[in-house]
Amino acid sequence: MAEKELRSRAWFGRKGKDGFIYRAWMKNQGIPDYEFENKPVIGICNTWSELTPCNAHFRELSESVKRGILEAGGFPVEFPVMSLGETLMKPTAMLYRNLASMDVEESIRANPLDGVVLLCGCDKTTPSLVMGACSVDIPTIVVSGGPMLTGNHRGQQLGTSDIWRYHDDVRTGKILEEELLTIEAAMCRSHGHCAVMGTASSMACMVESLGLSLPGNAAIPAADSRRKVLAQLSGLRIVQMVKEDLKLSDILTRKAFENAIKVNAAIGGSTNFVIHLLAIAGRIGVQLELKDFDALSKNIPLIANLQPSGKYFMEDLFYAGGLPVVLKALDGILHRDCITANGQTIAANYSKAIGYNSEVITTVDAPFNTATGLAILTGNLCENGAVIKPSAASPHLMQHIGKAVVFENIEDFKARIDTDDLEVDETSVLVLKNVGPRGYPGMPEVGNMGLPKKILEKGVQDMVRISDGRMSGTGFGTVILHVSPEAAMGGNFAMIRTGDVITLDVAGRSLNVAITPEELAERKKQYIPQNEITGRGYVKLYTDHVQQAHLGADMDFLVGGSGSKVLRDSH
Numbered sequence: 001m002a003e004k005e006l007r008s009r010a011w012f013g014r015k016g017k018d019g020f021i022y023r024a025w026m027k028n029q030g031i032p033d034y035e036f037e038n039k040p041v042i043g044i045c046n047t048w049s050e051l052t053p054c055n056a057h058f059r060e061l062s063e064s065v066k067r068g069i070l071e072a073g074g075f076p077v078e079f080p081v082m083s084l085g086e087t088l089m090k091p092t093a094m095l096y097r098n099l100a101s102m103d104v105e106e107s108i109r110a111n112p113l114d115g116v117v118l119l120c121g122c123d124k125t126t127p128s129l130v131m132g133a134c135s136v137d138i139p140t141i142v143v144s145g146g147p148m149l150t151g152n153h154r155g156q157q158l159g160t161s162d163i164w165r166y167h168d169d170v171r172t173g174k175i176l177e178e179e180l181l182t183i184e185a186a187m188c189r190s191h192g193h194c195a196v197m198g199t200a201s202s203m204a205c206m207v208e209s210l211g212l213s214l215p216g217n218a219a220i221p222a223a224d225s226r227r228k229v230l231a232q233l234s235g236l237r238i239v240q241m242v243k244e245d246l247k248l249s250d251i252l253t254r255k256a257f258e259n260a261i262k263v264n265a266a267i268g269g270s271t272n273f274v275i276h277l278l279a280i281a282g283r284i285g286v287q288l289e290l291k292d293f294d295a296l297s298k299n300i301p302l303i304a305n306l307q308p309s310g311k312y313f314m315e316d317l318f319y320a321g322g323l324p325v326v327l328k329a330l331d332g333i334l335h336r337d338c339i340t341a342n343g344q345t346i347a348a349n350y351s352k353a354i355g356y357n358s359e360v361i362t363t364v365d366a367p368f369n370t371a372t373g374l375a376i377l378t379g380n381l382c383e384n385g386a387v388i389k390p391s392a393a394s395p396h397l398m399q400h401i402g403k404a405v406v407f408e409n410i411e412d413f414k415a416r417i418d419t420d421d422l423e424v425d426e427t428s429v430l431v432l433k434n435v436g437p438r439g440y441p442g443m444p445e446v447g448n449m450g451l452p453k454k455i456l457e458k459g460v461q462d463m464v465r466i467s468d469g470r471m472s473g474t475g476f477g478t479v480i481l482h483v484s485p486e487a488a489m490g491g492n493f494a495m496i497r498t499g500d501v502i503t504l505d506v507a508g509r510s511l512n513v514a515i516t517p518e519e520l521a522e523r524k525k526q527y528i529p530q531n532e533i534t535g536r537g538y539v540k541l542y543t544d545h546v547q548q549a550h551l552g553a554d555m556d557f558l559v560g561g562s563g564s565k566v567l568r569d570s571h
């Protein structure tokens with residue numbers, strides 16, 4: 001079979017004025033003629049930024065990728081895209097996930113690239129890059145930045161999930177504010193993203209289980225030299241992927257998505273995984289619905305004993321053999337024949353894995369926890385669904401009836417949660433509205449709202465909490481998230497009032513509020529929207545077009561792809 005002409009030839013293979021323009025300005029970087037002679041041009045899509053601390057080591061990582069590309073006879077070109085730092089961006093990095101995906105999509109399509117390496121790390125940088133790349137669909141490989149080393153404070157291991165505990169400890173006076181300062185430095189002591197099975201780690205596991213990275217990508221710590229080796233090997237491999245024309249759409253089949261969902265359940269991955277995977281499926285044209293997550297996760301026990309559902313850290317997962325050992329433990333549950341970035345099937349990849357610590361990675365027959373990683377709830381409170389992570393919740397609250405204590409928005413919550421006259425006890429259900437995609441806007445990670453101080457002081461550590469927002473992948477508790485339709489859409493959730501009786505039945509997968517249809521209709525008549533949705537620029541575009549959480553919160557006009565062809569020239 002004749003080799004397919006490289007896409008970049010439509011730029012660099014040209015004669016006359018157009019070829020001159022496409023090559024001449026590149027030569028100001030000191031590039032010799034032969035680089036333009038039929039070499040695969042590989043873009044390195046870099047989310048390096050000092051404002052995204054989790055990705056701050058990516059300039060170095062990119063050098064390793066380049067080495068691999070050069071070694072394989074490719075022509076590497078690094079380019080920046082919008083970087084989304086989870087911790088600094090207000091009102092939430094999630095508001096900008098779709099914007100960054102547009103940047104990635106258009107940057108890949110508009111430029112003379114034959115293949116692309118996506119450098120992803122902090123939470124939103126992975127889904128935004130994969131979403132954007134899917135809408136173009138050229139050969140693509142993901143290199144994750146890797147997790148931080150496990151934090152260590154006065155001999156105690158710690159990671160991001162401990163923030164939520166320390167925050168409560170300061171509020172109740174168990175530790176002093178000053179001690180938090182030393183904890184800060186002890187927690188983030190190396191390059192990399194959050195060291196627990198939070199969203200960034202879940203995303204790294206997602207790309208590996210989808211087959212978008214080389215095996216082992218998810219768990220190698222950022223500070224470990226083997227991370228650079230993986231980056232170099234990925235650079236080497238992408239050149240070959242271009243020759244094979246192995247595109248995202250060849251790898252991202254429905255079966256690959258099913259594998260990723262099962263793996264996320266087995267590792268106790270983030271609830272944010274649901275939203276991002278739905279958005280990615282939408283871009284590549286694979287049918288995937290919220291209910292699929294429940295059906296596919298249902299019988300998968302937790303086998304990776306990692307925080308926040310378990311005990312250990314990503315560094316421990318790496319020493320235990322990494323994600324391939326988890327995949328191998330799921331043999332018989334996963335689709336074995338899914339093709340991956342290295343050209344091998346997922347089963348061929350994991351068959352070589354060796355486990356080194358059966359406490360960190362257990363087996364399906366003897367899991368460390370039988371609770372499901374994810375459950376999807378429906379009922380009159382969430383007509384289009386809601387998400388809970390039972391593995392990080394309290395077993396005694398899985399069946400619960402309680403009276404709602406409603407906060408209309410985040411300001412209302414912050415103003416009243418610790419007041420003495422708030423009528424609340426541990427059987428109450430905390431309800432937070434207007435933190436959804438449109439309502440906030442951007443769907444922030446505030447769903448694991450802190451408990452009222454007076455409840456914490458009784459020694460109570462968990463209560464049922466419901467919102468239309470998200471929760472950090474590092475968070476835990478009996479927290480129901482992603483209620484759809486969100487309050488800002490004026491659905492049933494917007495109508496709940498303090499004192500309404502809410503029934504949660506996780507086993508029955510239901511979430512209901514005891515309001516008669518007549519009463520509901522009456523409340524809808526009287527309803528005045530809380531958040532006036534205004535804005536200009538991107539925020540206006542976003543609020544006008546963002547879809548609800550059960551559809552992945554992508555913008556309606558971004559679903560699908562436009563391929564890689566651009567017919568017209570620039571001059």
Ligand code: FES
Binds near residue numbers: 087193
């Ligand atoms: Fe970047 Fe957690 S803040 S991964």
Ligand code: MG
Binds near residue numbers: 086123445
């Ligand atoms: Mg987060």
